[in-house]
Amino acid sequence: MSRPRAFDKNRRSDVDDPLQPFAEALRERAPSREALLVEGKAMTESRRKRKKTAYTGMLVLAFSAATWLLDPAWYHEDIHVAIGQRQQLQLADGSRVELNSGSHLIIEKRLRSRQLELRHGQALFSVVHADTPFIVRSQGVSVRDIGTVFDVRSDARGVDVGVVEGAVEVSSDRTASVRLNVGQQLRASSAQVGEVRPVDVAALTAWRQDKLRFDGTPLREVIADLQHYRRKPLRLADAQIGELRLSGEFDSGSVEALIGLLPTILPVSIARAADGTVSFSKIR
Structure with missing residues (x-):
């Protein structure tokens, strides 16, 4: 088994x-x-x-x-106008800018707005309506268009804004906006916006016809206006004469002739330095 x-x-x-x-x-x-x-x-x-x-x-x-x-600026274009010259520009949106003697303008391209900066000088803006706002900046002051033609002058006195047609809103770094309508003007700085006052529109834009119009204008203001057409400084040696008043219409192309004429119109004397500086003094 x-x-x-x-x-x-x-x-x-x-x-x-x-x-x-x-x-x-x-x-x-x-x-x-x-x-x-x-x-x-x-x-x-x-x-x-x-x-x-x-x-x-x-x-x-x-x-x-x-x-x-x-809304950052992605493109800048600098425009410089020589002393004694004027320049006209047409922007991409069809708006127009006319620049006075000695002006410096920066044109910016942005995504959400149309912005320009007037470094110094004077410009007239004729704005075309668009979906994006049109803003002019200068010395901490902003001018926002509400469909208008307006004039901006920027110099040592501050920023003067006057409306030829329509309306604008003016604001500064520290103040709320103030509305300006046609025939109104104000002076502003980064610290404040001055009071609204009436303005003669023809006088406001006389520079476009190479004219300077003064109507009881203090001499200190006259000299500041003349400085736009002159490279060398104009100075008041005596602050009191700055209150003297001047009236009349003058040719902006003959500023030197007007300076020489002032002692025959007002009780002032002038002194010309070798570097071209002109000083205004009270007659002793």
Whole structure:
């Protein structure tokens, strides 16, 4: 009688394990451990790239929104007008600017507004209506157009704004806006906006016809106006004579002749220095 064969659990064969063929087929179809690791790394890298792309998109969107709100200037154009000359400009939106003698204007291109800076001098702005606001800045003063023609003069006295047609809003760094209508003018600085006063529109724009019009104008104001047409300084040696008044219409192209004429009109004397400076004094 034969003895039963002992069972060897470590010995397996195709005959002993009928499921072996299926296990082999399954192993061929299932990925290896190495393949799973490679796939896992690829998925992790893909998620990282998607997050980075989304974050970058959010940054771009935030930057675009901030840029739109801040409205930075992305282009500047400097315009300088020589002493004794005038210049006319037509802006991209169709608005027109006429610059007086010795003026310096900066034209800015922005996303949400049309802005210009009058560094010094005088300019007449004829504004075309548009969706974006039209703003002229000078010495901390802002003039916002409300559909109009207006004149801005900027010098040592401050910023004078006068309205020829329509209306504007004038504000400074420290004050609220003040509305000016046609035939009105004010003087402003970065610290304050002066009182509104009537103005003769013809006198306001006389410089466009090369004329200087004075109607009981204090001499200190006359000299400040004449300085726009002269490179060398004009000075008051005596503050009291600054209150003397001058009336009349004069040719802005003959400023030197007018300076020489002043002692025959007012009780003043003039002294011309070698460097071209002219000083006005009270007659002793």
